[in-house]
Amino acid sequence: DQQVKQNSPSLSVQEGRISILNCDYTNSMFDYFLWYKKYPAEGPTFLISISSIKDKNEDGRFTVFLNKSAKHLSLHIVPSQPGDSAVYFCAASRRVTYGGSQGNLIFGKGTKLSVKP
Amino acid sequence: EADIYQTPRYLVIGTGKKITLECSQTMGHDKMYWYQQDPGMELHLIHYSYGVNSTEKGDLSSESTVSRIRTEHFPLTLESARPSHTSQYLCASRTTGRSRTEAFFGQGTRLTVV
Numbered sequence: 001d002q003q004v005k006q007n008s009p010s011l012s013v014q015e016g017r018i019s020i021l022n023c024d025y026t027n028s029m030f031d032y033f034l035w036y037k038k039y040p041a042e043g044p045t046f047l048i049s050i051s052s053i054k055d056k057n058e059d060g061r062f063t064v065f066l067n068k069s070a071k072h073l074s075l076h077i078v079p080s081q082p083g084d085s086a087v088y089f090c091a092a093s094r095r096v097t098y099g100g101s102q103g104n105l106i107f108g109k110g111t112k113l114s115v116k117p
Numbered sequence: 118e119a120d121i122y123q124t125p126r127y128l129v130i131g132t133g134k135k136i137t138l139e140c141s142q143t144m145g146h147d148k149m150y151w152y153q154q155d156p157g158m159e160l161h162l163i164h165y166s167y168g169v170n171s172t173e174k175g176d177l178s179s180e181s182t183v184s185r186i187r188t189e190h191f192p193l194t195l196e197s198a199r200p201s202h203t204s205q206y207l208c209a210s211r212t213t214g215r216s217r218t219e220a221f222f223g224q225g226t227r228l229t230v231v
Contacts, residue, residue, distance in 0.1 A: 002159070009157065034219055043123075043207050043222035044160070089160065103213075104150070104175070105220055107160040 003027045004092050006108035014116055019077040021111050023090030026071065030092040034105065035064060035075045038087045047088075048075070080115045087112045120144050123208050123223035130198055130230055138193045138226045140208035149191040150220065151175070151183060152207040160207060166191055167213075198230040 005024045013019045021035075031052035036044035050057040050064045050073065057064050063076045077084055087110040093103050121142040130136055142149065147168045152160040152175075162175030166185040180202070181195050191210075195202055205227050211220040 004159070036222075041126075041205075041225065041227055043209075043225045046219040046221065049219055103148075104162055104165060106162075106176075107152075109157065109159045 004090055004106050004108040006090055006111050008111050010112040010114070012114045012116065013080050015082055016079045019080045019084065019113055019115065021075040021088050021113065023073050023108055024071055025092050028071065029094045032093050033066060033073050034091045036089045036091060038089060038110070044089055082115050082117050085113055085115050121208065121210050121221050121223045123226050125226060126224060127227045128229070132199055132230055134198050136195050136198055138206055140191045140223055141189050142210040143189060144210060144221070145188065146210035146212045147188065148211040148213060149185065150209040151193050152209065153177060153179065154205045154207060164193065200230045203228060203230050
């Protein structure tokens with residue numbers, strides 16, 4: 001059963017507008033969340049993260065919002081640019097303990113974002 | 118920029134061949150991971166290591182094996198490649214500590230078994 005879900009396989013937005021990518025999780029023990037961007041035939045690159053003690057984290061054009069009660073997070077990209085076109089993965093992990101697998105990152109299936117000029 | 122490297126980037130190989138995918142990082146990270154990813158699917162963890170001489174199987178069963186003899190090196194081996202092994206293989210590393218950190222990924226190896 002998927003613990004991290006990205007229910008929209010694709011999203012298309014116009015350049016300059018806002019892109020909103022959504023992610024839901026089922027494991028209430030997750031307390032650290034990340035967004036990665038991936039181009040075809042490349043490895044994912046880290047974009048932004050958020051700890052469960054926060055509800056918002058901002059870095060330039062990228063803002064991540066966390067709603068713990070709804071087990072939902074979203075990535076906002078404003079303004080969207082054609083270079084943002086890629087697959088975006090949401091990932092989550094539990095508190096790290098020495099040994100064990102709790103700290104491993106669990107990924108969603110990704111959302112393919114297309115930003116049209 | 119992340120200092121984690123994977124070779125080869127692309128590999129086409131015949132069924133039954135033995136292959137080793139290389140992964141090295143120069144960041145001194147103790148945790149290293151191998152993920153497998155098919156188009157439109159999530160990254161599935163197949164192996165991880167928390168340090169030298171430590172290796173564990175991940176959530177997705179895999180016929181591959183790994184070793185961690187040196188901190189910086191985490192190779193993945195398939196003794197006998199099959200078409201079902203065709204996929205993208207992604208290596209990552211991460212540091213541990215009290216604060217949370219992201220994982221850094223290599224550029225991946227696209228494996229095709231014919």
